Amino acid sequence: MRTSLQFIFLLVYASVAACCQGQEVTISPDVVYGHKSGLAMTCDVFTPEQDANGAAVLFMVSGGWFSNWSPPEQTQHMFKPLTDKGFTVFAVRHGSSPKFSIAEAVDDVRRSVRFIRGNADRFEVDPDRIGVFGMSAGGHLSLMLGTASDEGNAESKDPVEHISDRVNAVVAYVAPTDLRVMAKDAPDRLPAYDRFPALEIDAKSATADSPIIFVTADDAPTLLLAGAKDDLVPISYSRNIEAAFEKAGVTSELIEFENAGHGFGGEDAKKATEAMVNWFVTHLDK
Known part of the structure; x- marks a missing residue:
């Protein structure tokens, strides 16, 4: 289940991206952005060989928080729709469920932003033009970066922790926005959530990792993409956080796909990809 959730988007996204030739990229594989439990946390970096625009876009490699x-x-x-526009793309992996919790995954991706910003010169990107996107659990992690980031901890012994993990633009596909209603003690919890070890959490602990809780006026511009027929992450999740963004005065947009479920195909996939790329072009411009 976790694999299908992670790659249903990627396969559709790939079908859109592969339709045309684009510029070549330099691949830097398995860049280590941190360690935990004796393991390296890594990302792959895709840098356009020509006309790089200096902006970074992080992709959250996550489905079911795996x-x-x-x-x-x-x-x-x-990632061709992005690299063809000059974006340097970072495919970020985090510690996976069930060994690691959602909270730990959030910590991992926070560190990835800090690391990339701290090494902006190395990657030839602008530390003030960092975007993030993902699908489902990856969308959730993207929203956590957009709503609940910080300026870093100057008291930490780890110099990476001194750096801000704020991002400058977010795109979230079919994203869980309120984990409290997905928790094991939630009264209206959907039976499908029983299949996800990451969601073996109670509503109280889920609060700390629910993006909708942290919406404030200084959040990153956010694009939400959601399917009206999604029976795993109902469209109400996206509608609720969009309402919160509007109330707080955050630059945001929700695009609903009337016939789509938990993933997009055909023209919906094309429209979603174009909207995602345009969002980053608009909000990560120099």
Whole structure:
């Protein structure tokens, strides 16, 4: 289940991206952005060889809060709509459920932003033009970065922790926005959530990782993409956080796909990809 959730978007996204030739990229595989439990946390970096625009876009490799590794040469085409526009793309992996919790996954992706910002010169990107996107659990992690980030901890012994993990633009596909209603003690919890070990949490602990709780006026511009027929992450999740963004005065937009479920195909996939790329072009412009 976790694999299908992670790759249903990627396969559709790939079908859109592979329709045309684009510029070549330089791949930097398995860049280590941190360590935990004796393991390296890594990302793959896809840098346009020509006309790089200096902006970074992070992709959250996550489905069901499980992060899978694939050879970057096989995933490169999935990011062509972005690299063809000059964006440097970072495919970020986090510690996977069930060994690691959602809270730990959030900490991991926070660190990835800090690391990339702290190494902006190395990657030839602007530390003030960082975007993030993902699908489902990856969308949730993207929203956490957009709503609940910080300026860093100057008291930490780890210099990476001194750096801000704020992002400058977010795109979230079919994203859970309120984990409290997905928790094991939630009265209206959907039976499908029983299949996700990451959601073996109570509503109280889920609060700390629910993006909708943290919406404030200084949040990053956010694009929400959701299917009206999604029976795993109902469209109400996106509608509720969009209402919160509007109330707080956050620049945001919700695009609803009338016939789509938990993933997009055909013209919906094309429209979603174009909207995602345009959002980053608009909000990560120099």
